Amino acid sequence: MKLFRRLSYLLALTPLFLSGAAMAEGLDELPQDIQQSLYNKDMLDPQQPIGPSAYRDWKAKRSPPWTIGYASSYAGNTWRAMAMDRLQNEIIPKWKALGLLKDVIITQSNLKDAVQIQQIRQLVDQGVDAIIVCCSNPTALNQSVKYAYDKGVPVFSFTGYLTSPYAVNSSNNYQLGGYQVGKALTDQLGGTGNVLVVEGIPGTSGSDSQDRGMKAGLAAAPGVKIVGDVAGMWTDQIGQAEVQKWLATHPGQLDGIVVQSAAELGVLRALQQSGRKMVPITIGGESGALCYWRKNPDYLKESYQLWPPGDDIELIWNIMMRTLQGQGPKIQSVLVNSVKFTYDDVKARLDENCDENSDKWQNVGIDKWGGTTYLDQFFLRPADPEKYKP
Structure with missing residues (x-):
């Protein structure tokens, strides 16, 4: 009877032993350089599954x-x-x-x-x-x-x-990628200026992770101020319409726009049609927006492709x-x-x-x-x- 109770006790503990072993699986099996560069908790969406x-x-x-x-x-x-x-x-x-x-x-x-x-x-x-x-x-x-x-x-x-x-x-790693995009814009602006944020589709993991990272990148420069936040829905037509509405109701100074692809071509058009000066807009992978940069070499210093x-x-x-x-x-x-x-x-x-x-x-x-x-x-x-x- 004692032996039976002992075996029952050990079987009850088995899931605990397995969960401890599982902690050593997955992430710890990846090369150190990948762990440090892409799975660093300081630059990783806290909900990203890494078990x-x-x-x-x-x-x-x-x-x-x-x-x-x-x-x-x-x-x-x-x-x-x-x-x-x-x-x-x-x-x-x-x-x-x-x-x-x-x-x-x-x-x-x-x-x-x-x-x-x-x-x-x-x-x-x-x-x-x-x-x-x-x-x-x-x-x-x-x-x-x-x-x-x-x-x-x-x-x-x-x-x-x-x-x-x-x-x-x-x-x-969209939080890291978003940070890279936001930080690139703050560097472009010399660490100061008013910035409009154009999100993707709020509620989706890719959009929310990027948005968090972009805003952290902008916050890296105390002189940068977020003056607006709209949803471009990863769609040029929607991004263009939302930015046009924002520009029409916010006549104050604007120094840059950080935007999630695929909406940068629409945002670029909105700014061109507004009659305002062409401020830097972050560009992802859309060929039309990249072509504008190709024809205007001083427009940006760098851009990042987060999702080809x-x-x-x-x-x-x-x-x-x-x-x-x-x-x-x-x-x-x-x-x-x-x-x-x-x-x-x-x-x-x-x-x-x-x-x-x-x-x-x-x-x-x-x-x-x-x-x-x-x-x-x-x-x-x-x-x-x-x-x-x-």
Whole structure:
């Protein structure tokens, strides 16, 4: 009887021992330079999931070719269009030719959480092998992610995180990236001036993380004052309209605008049409806005690309394929660093006859945005996913 009670006591303690072991998994398994540069708690969204992945010892229940669901939350901006272009014209044909992909089923929820939740459940019930989501509310989808997990279907979130322990996330470290953008503008202004902040879609993790980082970057210079805050919704037309309204009702001094892509081209147009002097506007990856800089060399000193659309979707795709193959992601969130553009970089990418109205994007290339060697460091059993033989 004593032995039975002793065994029961030890079994009761087992989850505690396992949780202690789990603390040594995931983040601690990454190289020190990655831990220090991208997962430093002082420059990381406090809600960013960085625990050990639920898929460390997981493998797809079916052999390829696999069917993938893409539960997109929005299709109304240039970024989403460019991500979809990479998916449909490059990624899908490539992986079908490799014999690892059967089909991709795409849904759109138009920023309605309830619709996206329903679509995720429908994709699971249709028999997909994995689901990709983008730029969503960090908590609203968690129950549907658990539903998918219980049915053997992993969910992969790119360009923002889900807080569910059953999701795999990939993105730039947006709080750090936002800080880099905000700090670049304060340096451009010499540490003093009035700044308008243009957020993305408030309530999404990518937008909220960037906004927090941008404002911290602006606060690094006591002489910089935030005089306004509007939501551009990551859409040029909305960003232009919101900034036009703000400018019309705030005739005071404005020295700079910090803006989340994809809205900088619209914000640039709003300022041009206002009749005010052209103050510095932070630029991400939109080609039209970068073209304005190309034709006005002294306009900015530097800019940062935080989410190249084609590279972002290819990054999560590669993470998904590795996971389906049983390579075992170490950690819940795979983060990458921003890419800085100088004028020389822009000059090399765009010629002097570039189009200032272009709604295309400048990607940085998947090798610079979580390429094969980089991703190997995030998996327990890394291998080239394109050479997979079931």
